[in-house]
Amino acid sequence: MNDPIRTPDLDLALGFTIPERHARGRMVRLGPVLDRILTAHDYPPPIEALLAEALTLTALIGSTLKDGTKDTGGQLTLQAQTESGIVSLLVCDYRGGELRGYVQFDADRLADAPSDPSLFALFGTGYLAITFDQAATGERYQGIVPLDGDSLAEVAAQYFVQSEQIPTLIRLGANPHNPRITGGLFLQHLPEGEEGRERLHVRDDHAEWEHVAVLGGTMGADELADESLPLETLVWRLFNEESEVRILPAQSIVRGCRCSPDYIASVLAKFPIEDQREMADDSGMITVDCAFCAQKFPVPIGERSLS
Structure with a gap:
């Protein structure tokens, strides 16, 4: 009997926890959803790459919110803004599995920029705002950090350290053969005895977290965005020596827009x-x-x- 053909893990978010290390994680891989969003805009390559990174980051963080539909689930909004850069505004949001985003930029200034501009070249002096809207409680909170780093992933990790005092590792990557396939890894330290809330306070002692972060840092961008590798396989590669890793149900991601x-x-x-x-x-x-x-x-x- 032939083995059944496995559908690639695309447009999915997979959560997991490592109880003995007091950590939680999330992996995301985008494909057709990302392609559909980018095709609608027909951005120049540097802007397209920026939006692809931002959408992957938004899905990665947004999928950690409590489960729910687009009407009952929480919403994560990521917004990067500046008055001095090529990019004046980048907005992405994730709600109940629906992902969307767009970029406003100065085409003339982009034409004068290097072919592969840095984050600073695109934004200049700007900031990243991450906003959580909790549908169940009606609570809304926001953190703002400078766009000071080599990537949006680095900036977002600083947000969690500064605004929520949560040690966090974020890795993003694009498929070198198809940049419209992207992947991401999100790891966070949890206080002892907890398995996850939206806002957390942690102990000052992070020895267990350092172990998890070192392992997470070995995950390559090429692996995250390799559609032939199931997300669960990647979790196993990182943490197969742990005594227990709990895999959570996968969440589907769709392209969402509320206009009609x-x-x-x-x-x-x-x-x-x-x-x-x-x-x-x-x-x-x-x-x-x-x-x-x-x-x-x-x-x-x-x-x-x-x-």
């Missing part, structure tokens, strides 16, 4: 008819562009949603 003709019509209907006329063209249509999905939505003046 009906939703946009409902938003426009809140404006007075005089304001709608000012927004409309000569044919009486108001055209709304969605920055996330790069679609245009023409709506007639005075149209209301069906809901």
Whole structure:
């Protein structure tokens, strides 16, 4: 009997815990979802690579939130902003398995930049804001750190150390043969006896964490983004000598955008008819562009949603 063909681990997040080391982890690999988001925007290569990295990071951190649907789950928003760089704004968010993002940039300044610009070359002096919205409790909190590092992964790890005092390791990578396949590893130290919450306070003694971080640091970017390697196999490669590693159910990731003709019509209907006329063209249509999905939505003046 032939072995069944295994579907590659793409557009998935896999969580795990290492109880005796008081650590939790998450692995993510993106493929078709990332391709769909990037294709919609047709960005130049440096901007596309930046957004791919940011989307992978957003899925990696966002998938650690409590399980839930797009309507009941929490939301993670990652925003990088500056007034002095080539990139003026980068926004990504993850909610209930739905991932989206976009970038605003100066094309003329990008044309004068090196072909492979650094994070500083793209942003100059800017900051990264990470916002958690907890649907179950209604709690919302945000941390902001300077864009001071060689990568978004390095900056995000500093956020957890500075804002939440949580030792954290983040590794990201893109497939060298197909940069629209990416992967990520997220490791965190937990206080003794806990297996995970959104916000944690840890002990000053991090001996067990150092052991986990050293092992996590051996994971190569090529492995993270290798679609032929199941995510569970990567966890085993890192931590096969631990007495217990608990694998959590995998989460699917989809490309998500909340825009629709009906939703946009409902938003426009809140404006007075005089304001709608000012927004409309000569044919009486108001055209709304969605920055996330790069679609245009023409709506007639005075149209209301069906809901």
